[in-house]
Amino acid sequence: MRINGQEVDASVGASESLLVLLREGLGLPGSKNACEQGECGSCTVILDGRAICSCLVMAADAEGAEITTVEGVADGDTLHAVQTAMIEGGGVQCGFCTPGIVVAAAHLFESNPVPTADEIKEALSGNICRCTGYSAILRSLESMVPR
Amino acid sequence: MDIDRPADLTAALQALEQVPDATLLAGGTDLMVEVNFGHRRPEHIIALRRVEELAELNGTIGSGVTWARLEGGPYKALAQAARTVGSPQIRAAGTIGGNLGTASPAGDGLPFLAALDATIELRSASRARRLPIDEFITGVKRTAIEPGELIHSVILPEEIPERQEFGKVGMRNAMVISTVMACVMRYDDGRTRVALGSVATTPLRARRAEEMISAQATPSEADLTEFQRLVSEEVRPITDHRSTESYRRHASGVLARRLLERCLS
Numbered sequence: 131m132r133i134n135g136q137e138v139d140a141s142v143g144a145s146e147s148l149l150v151l152l153r154e155g156l157g158l159p160g161s162k163n164a165c166e167q168g169e170c171g172s173c174t175v176i177l178d179g180r181a182i183c184s185c186l187v188m189a190a191d192a193e194g195a196e197i198t199t200v201e202g203v204a205d206g207d208t209l210h211a212v213q214t215a216m217i218e219g220g221g222v223q224c225g226f227c228t229p230g231i232v233v234a235a236a237h238l239f240e241s242n243p244v245p246t247a248d249e250i251k252e253a254l255s256g257n258i259c260r261c262t263g264y265s266a267i268l269r270s271l272e273s274m275v276p277r
Numbered sequence: 278m279d280i281d282r283p284a285d286l287t288a289a290l291q292a293l294e295q296v297p298d299a300t301l302l303a304g305g306t307d308l309m310v311e312v313n314f315g316h317r318r319p320e321h322i323i324a325l326r327r328v329e330e331l332a333e334l335n336g337t338i339g340s341g342v343t344w345a346r347l348e349g350g351p352y353k354a355l356a357q358a359a360r361t362v363g364s365p366q367i368r369a370a371g372t373i374g375g376n377l378g379t380a381s382p383a384g385d386g387l388p389f390l391a392a393l394d395a396t397i398e399l400r401s402a403s404r405a406r407r408l409p410i411d412e413f414i415t416g417v418k419r420t421a422i423e424p425g426e427l428i429h430s431v432i433l434p435e436e437i438p439e440r441q442e443f444g445k446v447g448m449r450n451a452m453v454i455s456t457v458m459a460c461v462m463r464y465d466d467g468r469t470r471v472a473l474g475s476v477a478t479t480p481l482r483a484r485r486a487e488e489m490i491s492a493q494a495t496p497s498e499a500d501l502t503e504f505q506r507l508v509s510e511e512v513r514p515i516t517d518h519r520s521t522e523s524y525r526r527h528a529s530g531v532l533a534r535r536l537l538e539r540c541l542s
């Protein structure tokens with residue numbers, strides 16, 4: 131498979147998830163593991179153009195896929211606009227949910243560069259944050275939309 | 278664990294013929310939860326996501342069509358149902374075939390299929406067969422699928438009414454398994470279909486309510502009230518960690534009536 135633009139050859143444990151492979155097998159711990167049941171979104175990655183929960187992908191079924199994790203969202207040292215907006219808007223507290231939010235939001239802005247406030251909320255409805263109460267996150271992302 | 282990743286339907290059916298009791302994997306949103314928690318340890322997986330023929334949405338609904346596609350698809354009430362499934366991440370991966378394969382009483386795609394008396398096409402290497410949805414789903418998480426078979430597609434009747442509505446009652450908007458859900462269809466000649474989920478072991482058609490309201494060309498307030506009462510009477514809900522028997526009974530009638538009113542307006 132290709133991860134963040136690099137060809138990766140991996141052997142995987144029986145029925146292990148893509149999330150476990152990324153974190154434990156490939157040294158990419160940015161995707162977080164908080165539930166392993168698709169509820170929290172902290173493990174969100176882009177797989178073949180779709181934002182999905184990597185904890186629900188069987189690693190062995192990701193063969194041949196093109197994957198972007200949070201580690202691959204920035205362009206080298208240049209942060210993605212979503213990352214900058216989250217830093218400037220204070221959309222981060224403990225940071226545990228942040229990787230999943232960044233990937234989901236980056237995916238949203240890619241497909242829909244001028245989302246409405248409701249579209250932002252909808253795009254993040256699969257990402258749980260225990261700290262911010264969401265408003266700082268939504269404000270950060272809304273600041274990216276020219277008014 | 279072994280895995281096959283067939284590239285087309287023929288290869289998938291051949292793999293299944295070799296290992297008839299293999300575990301089929303579509304979007305993984307049901308299966309991987311069970312695997313992650315150690316409830317299932319599949320020995321042999323056949324992964325279906327590369328099989329394009331199963332992802333066709335053209336007159337029939339391929340088992341591999343995702344909720345994300347159904348959200349923008351041609352069937353109004355199914356699109357409404359798709360929109361309530363999980364979250365964007367779940368809808369991008371989860372499929373209608375997986376919903377049927379799991380056959381949970383809370384499967385959001387099932388009331389639409391039950392309301393239309395949809396047919397499920399099963400394929401094995403040696404045969405194709407079609408089962409009406411109420412013969413396909415035989416109980417809580419039980420289906421009539423046999424070893425060596427996979428769900429190929431859902432076949433809908435030719436006549437599909439334009440007036441169709443789906444609704445779901447749950448604790449919040451996103452990421453919620455339903456307390457009660459319903460799908461109502463109203464044909465131009467008055468025939469009405471109402472199917473409910475999460476209120477019985479399998480999707481339930483409220484046949485007496487259907488019969489009563491189908492006879493009314495322009496239902497009066499009293500007819501609607503009677504329709505609501507019949508639906509509440511016909512459902513067979515249970516009390517569990519999500520809700521109580523009596524609330525589900527009440528909510529079934531209210532929801533079905535509201536959806537019918539939307540169909541009539």
Ligand SMILES: Cc1cc2nc3c(=O)[nH]c(=O)nc-3n(C[C@H](O)[C@H](O)[C@H](O)COP(=O)(O)OP(=O)(O)OC[C@H]3O[C@@H](n4cnc5c(N)ncnc54)[C@H](O)[C@@H]3O)c2cc1C
Nearest residue numbers: 168303304305306307308362363371372375376378385428
């Ligand atoms: C966080 C979360 C929220 C959810 N919310 C909802 C919700 O709101 N409403 C709802 O209805 N569901 C919900 N689900 C359940 C699940 O997403 C759906 O049931 C989905 O449709 C399953 O599809 P899948 O492709 O992911 O199935 P998989 O997990 O790949 O498979 C499910 C079952 O079906 C079998 N199967 C898959 N494809 C076939 C086939 N072609 N032929 C035969 N058998 C097959 C598999 O072997 C397995 O037993 C949720 C799940 C999660 C994790």
Ligand code: FES
Nearest residue numbers: 166168170171185
């Ligand atoms: S760890 Fe995947 S959704 Fe929570």
Ligand code: FES
Nearest residue numbers: 223224259260261
């Ligand atoms: S910042 Fe702590 S969970 Fe979101």
